[in-house]
Amino acid sequence: MAVYTDVAADELADFLSWYDLGALLSYKGIAEGVENSNFLLHTSNGSFILTLYEKRVERDDLPFFLGLMTHLASHGINCPQPVANRRGQALGVLAGRPAAIITFLEGIWPRKPNAVHCAGIGEVLAKMHLAGAGFTMRRANALSVSGWRPLFDVAASRADEVQHGLSAFLSAELDYLEGGVWPRHLPQGVIHADLFPDNAFFLGDRLSGVIDFTFACDDMLAYDVAICLNAWCFEPDHSFNVTKARAFLSAYARERRLSDAEQDALPLLARGAAIRFLLTRLVDWLNVPPGALVRPKDPLEYVRKLRFHQSVASVRDYGLSDQGLVA
């Protein structure tokens, strides 16, 4: 939630003069997106989002993110579409930063997701995984298993300030996940990798779109499923809601069947997804300036989630019946 960079009206007018978007009527910095500065534009042609990519996003990755949105949108996924300027370019420079304009999606992200929302997420996640098959650009997942130890090393000496024993807990979990158990042969593809409730819009109970592809990358498709289990299927008190998980997994499986190997790996992948968000939140938590007005997200939420996944014996604990994915 941040606008890091303001944009002068004349600079923006210069930038927009390369586009066929009509007359600019207004632009407002919006409190969405942690990594970038986002503005909601009203023009005589409609509403658009202008994003300025701040330094935490690699410039070399931007063509991947923009290309992916264009690809998915052209394959029936409701996601923002990059708008090309009259030179055919979707990426420009504004206020000294890489900048892009994408179409605006109406919709509301669910602050209190219910099982219907979770089913919508399962369906769109599977459809994205299928639609991504034809996308030819590649981007490695910098936050997969090999990326966790460096985050831990940054945070280890101070982790116990957040919770007594946290450093030893993380160290043991990393030792386990790095010890050869992490799957290597599951189906790969393009994953969203950050499909949290604030990146999914609904109109009523109907999913109207998916946004924010700045963590998208190539990885195991089932890892994206595991991320969503963490992001969508726990209650505010961090208890696991098996009804939501069943709705999510069943809807996913109706579009794309999870193989037996993927189902078997799900508890492990969910542990990995939990420690990935735990570690990035922990690093952010320890590095926030004292008294900052923007509070980082609580890493301890993911300690609770990780402990839950450690206790899971099989994919059935995520709410699946013995008959398989469709309950």
Place this chain on the structure above:
Amino acid sequence: MAVYTDVAADELADFLSWYDLGALLSYKGIAEGVENSNFLLHTSNGSFILTLYEKRVERDDLPFFLGLMTHLASHGINCPQPVANRRGQALGVLAGRPAAIITFLEGIWPRKPNAVHCAGIGEVLAKMHLAGAGFTMRRANALSVSGWRPLFDVAASRADEVQHGLSAFLSAELDYLEGGVWPRHLPQGVIHADLFPDNAFFLGDRLSGVIDFTFACDDMLAYDVAICLNAWCFEPDHSFNVTKARAFLSAYARERRLSDAEQDALPLLARGAAIRFLLTRLVDWLNVPPGALVRPKDPLEYVRKLRFHQSVASVRDYGLSDQGLVA
């Protein structure tokens, strides 16, 4: 620039169910307004602003602000119009805070105001002063001369941390302004009291609207003119731009003549306006938590402006010719 309070979709839906605004399509927290949380709503009827009033705004003052916008809009001023719900109420409660919906004004606030913008401000300020004449509600200006000493007392002991000698400089200026020189018999009325560039929207060079009436109050009309001289007529290097001031004052005078007494008082009122913003910025500056992500505005900008006004011999130094207001 802040969204202090998030709003859950179901709470917002409940709130909106009392309004005839059509279906809610999206809402985004926007980075405008320092005192309140503001959301841009898209509904099937158009765009609206939802404001949650945070604790720095007195609840008892809200009917004044909302009533004033309704009054001014009905008298030809382009400003947001409060939207009444089906009970006829413009003020409700959302997320535990007083909340109101106002119409959305298209337009862009000028990051680099030019003389044409300043002329637009002069014209609309005078028109607001004339239109305010029939408004019957009253609100005292808590930040006029009697309000400055308490702010100084809060900041005095640490003012020299910001600039060596600042405390003595402020003390001397306050002694002067409180010593019987502050005007008592100039024309009074409703003033905006915070008409800075970010509260004025333009489409091209044409002023499209004035927003944010949360400092509006009753005071000398010429004091509002003095505030705008401070807010619009200095360059980024804090030098005074006499061309902009002439454009502003001439445009004002074409709509509402400034009396000789008002003209004579203008340098003094400008000193008062400068110290008013200097003091509130100084208090905010000294009270910001270390490392906060939202930087308060620099109080020293107003030290430079105050010194300029101290050097002004007469209203002619603001760019007026000997022939009077219209140069």
